[in-house]
Amino acid sequence: MDVLRDAKKAIGLVRREMRLREARRNLQEMLADRPALPAGHFRIAVYFADTEVNMYQIRQWYRPLQRLADRHPVVVLSRSPRGAEALLRDDALPVAFVPEVTELEAFLAEQDIRIVLYVNQNTRNFQMFRYGRRIHVFINHGESDKVYMSSNQYKAYDHAFIAGEAARDRLVDALWEYDVDARTSMIGRPQADHFAGDVPFTPDERTVVLYAPTWEGDRASMAYGSVRTHGVALVEALLATGRHRVIYRPHPRTGVMDAEYRAANERIIAMLTEANAADPAAHHVHDDGPVIGWQLTVADVAVLDVSAMIYDRLATGRPLLVTRPVSPEAEVDESGYLSACEWLSATAARTGAAAEIERVRVDAEAIERLGRWSTRYFGDTSPGAATERFEAAIDRLWAAASGHPDA
Numbered sequence: 001m002d003v004l005r006d007a008k009k010a011i012g013l014v015r016r017e018m019r020l021r022e023a024r025r026n027l028q029e030m031l032a033d034r035p036a037l038p039a040g041h042f043r044i045a046v047y048f049a050d051t052e053v054n055m056y057q058i059r060q061w062y063r064p065l066q067r068l069a070d071r072h073p074v075v076v077l078s079r080s081p082r083g084a085e086a087l088l089r090d091d092a093l094p095v096a097f098v099p100e101v102t103e104l105e106a107f108l109a110e111q112d113i114r115i116v117l118y119v120n121q122n123t124r125n126f127q128m129f130r131y132g133r134r135i136h137v138f139i140n141h142g143e144s145d146k147v148y149m150s151s152n153q154y155k156a157y158d159h160a161f162i163a164g165e166a167a168r169d170r171l172v173d174a175l176w177e178y179d180v181d182a183r184t185s186m187i188g189r190p191q192a193d194h195f196a197g198d199v200p201f202t203p204d205e206r207t208v209v210l211y212a213p214t215w216e217g218d219r220a221s222m223a224y225g226s227v228r229t230h231g232v233a234l235v236e237a238l239l240a241t242g243r244h245r246v247i248y249r250p251h252p253r254t255g256v257m258d259a260e261y262r263a264a265n266e267r268i269i270a271m272l273t274e275a276n277a278a279d280p281a282a283h284h285v286h287d288d289g290p291v292i293g294w295q296l297t298v299a300d301v302a303v304l305d306v307s308a309m310i311y312d313r314l315a316t317g318r319p320l321l322v323t324r325p326v327s328p329e330a331e332v333d334e335s336g337y338l339s340a341c342e343w344l345s346a347t348a349a350r351t352g353a354a355a356e357i358e359r360v361r362v363d364a365e366a367i368e369r370l371g372r373w374s375t376r377y378f379g380d381t382s383p384g385a386a387t388e389r390f391e392a393a394i395d396r397l398w399a400a401a402s403g404h405p406d407a
Contacts (some may be wrong), residue, residue, distance in 0.1 A: 025084040027097065030088045037094055039110040042075040044394070046093070049079040049124035052086035056252055057141035059118045059290050062092040063194035064390055067297065069093070070196070071391075072398065075111070079106065079124055099296070101127060114401040115394065121153050133406060135159060135397050142308020143167060143189060143377060145333040150174035160184045161393060163311070166336050166377045173335075185393040188378045188386030192315045195293030201283035203298070206245040208240055208281050209357055210299035213323070214307040215253040220329035224306040227254060228264040229326045230349040234303065235268050237353040239284070239318055241243040241276045247295050248272060249287040251307075255375045266297065303344060306332055310341075314374050315381050319360045319367060323349070337373045 024132065029227050046065065048058050058076070065074050075094045078084035094406040098104040104127075107300040118125055119141045129136060135158045143149070143163040150170045152273065154160055154179055162168060162184045171180045211234060227250065240242040248268055255262025271285045273336075287295060292312070302313045302320040313320045319345040324330060332338060342360050344353075360366050374381060 023085045027085045027088070030085065031097065034088075037075065037096055040112060042072050042094070042113060043398075044074045044115045044117065045111075045113045046074065046076045046119065047125060047128050048076055048083060048087070048119065049119065049122045049127075051080045051082040053253060053256075054120065055086050055290065056085070056139055058087075059090065059092075060141060060191045060292060061119060061139070062090070063196070064091075064190040064387060066095060067387065068391060068394060072115075072394065075113075076126075076161075077107070077111075077116075079104075081269070104128075117398055119158065121148070121151065125156070127401040129156060133404070135401050137161065137397065143311040144306070144308040145170070145336045145338055146224075146306065146308075147331050147333070155182075158183070159397060161187045161390065163187070163189055164377050164379045170333075170336070179311070185396070186379060187389040187393050188381065189312065189315045190390040192312065192378075192381070193384055195297055195389045197289070197291040197294035199294050199298050200285055201245065206243060206282075206356065207300045207361065208245045208247065208298055210247045210249065210250040210295050210302040210304075210313075211235065211362045212247075212295065212302065212304055212309050212310070213251065213254070214305040215251040216257065216258045216381055217330075218257055220327060220333045223327040223330045224325050224332075225251070225254070225261060226305050226323035226325070226346075226349075227268065228258075228261045229346045230323045230344065231268055232264050232271075233346075233350040234344075234353045235271055237306065237349075238357070239271060239282075241354050244357070245283060245285075245288055246272060247285045247299060249292075249295055252288075260305050269394070301361050303357075306330070306338070310337070311377060314370065315378050317367075317371055317374050317381070319363075319370070321356060328377045337377065340373060 028139045068074060074086055075096055078087055078095055078097050079099055084095060087095045096107050098107050108131060116134055116136050117139050119139060138154060138157040138160040150301060152175060154171065154175065160183060164186050168180055168184065168186065171178065213226045213231055214224050216225045235246055238246050250265055254265045269286050272286050275282055275284050296313050296316055297341050303323065304313060304320060305309045305323050306325060310322060322341045326346050342355055348356055
């Protein structure tokens, strides 16, 4: 068994190296076709050290950052060849590929970067923290009640943008020696002002259900994924009614750690394909595209795992069910919205999924609770309000950075 395991590991490493070499070749060709970035032009940087696997974390910020760039030129600092390749293909923001620290330093030397934004907690963020004379800001890639959202890592940043009162209270409860009011700004969810994408079907009398599970997690405390425990039974039940249309949007990392989880994901995709072949008018969707937005607004009901997707949906004020994790080790903070949400157990997914979908779709009390919690998490959710708060927070930090004597 050890020999077989070592052989599989070796094959995996070879494949990884081959993909990396291909990405480097593609990246060199792409960079050769682009003009050099202008010196002395950029004022705000988004630091992104990840590969293409975590592109979803920065993609949701494209539109707010594009609008911000009209006032403060924005550049993405990419450290990974595969990440840089994906960023250049998206062509949403200027990209500086700076894989080595010396290249990063050279780029910073020719730019007046005063604010650096971070969308995740990649350990390589620490390499960027060494540079003073700029404000380092954690903007995150979503709002949720995961333990990640109250990590002590917040203290590593000069400032953090948080969604609202719920996020503030979460940090107050979790962190010692951290001045939340001085070091955070509540901005809501500016991404929700820019939800986009074309709906790939014509709405009809079918009830549209978005099932967007998270991945299986890399440790027991983060085992929130429901594909294996809920997902197969849920989708099977909805396909059987003939009254529902399923939009299945699994997390990009689905199945990377667990072969059974990966197999369940593949089974759901196969079921959708078979259902569409049997009834072309059903228009069930396996959605693995880069754009998130239309899925949240078109769905009559969303079924979501404990993840940031809950809070993106919560900002719309429309019905949702949250899958309850099966693992007793999964850490679920039920002091916030999850204390009042509509839970879907694995048992209910197997025995009454369609009925639960219909219940939350028309339950007036459940919908009213959604509205109250939406305000607590995001403040004013009227169109454009969060974007205004985001840009105002940037302006305040810009003024602070510009007010230093050596700025």
